[in-house]
Amino acid sequence: MQLEEIVAIGELRVEGRFVDASNATLYAITTSDEHEVPVIYKPIAGERPLWDFPDGNLAKRELAAYQLSELLELHLVPFTVLREGPFGLGMVQQWMEIDESIDVVNLAQSEHEDIRKMALFDAIVNNTDRKYGHILPTESGKVFGCDHGVTFHEDPKLRTVLWQFAAQPFTAHENELLKFAKLNAGQSVANLITSEEIAALGQRIEQLLDLGAFPEPSEHWPTVPWPPF
Secondary structure (H helix, E strand, C coil): CCHHHHHHHCEEEEEEECCCCCCCCEEEEEEECCEEEEEEEEEHHHCCCCCCCCCCCHHHHHHHHHHHHHHCCCCCCCCEEEEEECCEEEEEEECCCCCCCCCHHHHHCCCCHHHHHHHHHHHHHCCCCECHHHEEECCCCCEEECCCCCCCCCCCCCCECCCCCCCCECCHHHHHHHHHHHHHHHHHCCCCCCHHHHHHHHHHHHHHHHHCECCCCCCCCCCCCCCCC
16 A cells, blocks of 8 residues: 555554644554554644634645645645544644754755745745744655645735745746646645635736746735744
């Protein structure tokens, strides 16, 4: 059985809880036959209501972020599904072992290819919470991002620690990616976010294409999440 199948349908056993998380965030193991895959399980029942995200749930936003990342072939979000678990329906995401030798702050401020991809992705999905702790460097050299529950808001709210690309012109490849996203992004997140948020997603992509460069920090809202870790 493939890793994705084990995460999606394997038996899910909760091993512990991350006590610092604002919503119920559980470390779990999915198993099938003799194979085990560690995952993060965030049951919808454990979500705290957010005044600025009153519609839907954070779990579906996490899935939407994964599906859009895959559609755009960015592969920034670990494999993610929406499935049942011991505490009900929730987001289940492959656990990524990070390379502890890497200084995440230095990495986040670098020109690493995946960090640039992440900055563009965050601008597309309107990520309101890209902290250093949400950046996952692995021993393979690939960098992943996690915690995408507060994305896709219809109002501009981009908050991130990745501002080093601000005002830099998009490459030809990035422009082509945005053109592809303009045609296909809405369909990839249908039924996961509201129709208003889907419309805003399209408008953001249009604005990025018109701008032709990475967005700059806004003067109208805090542009770095607090705390940044």
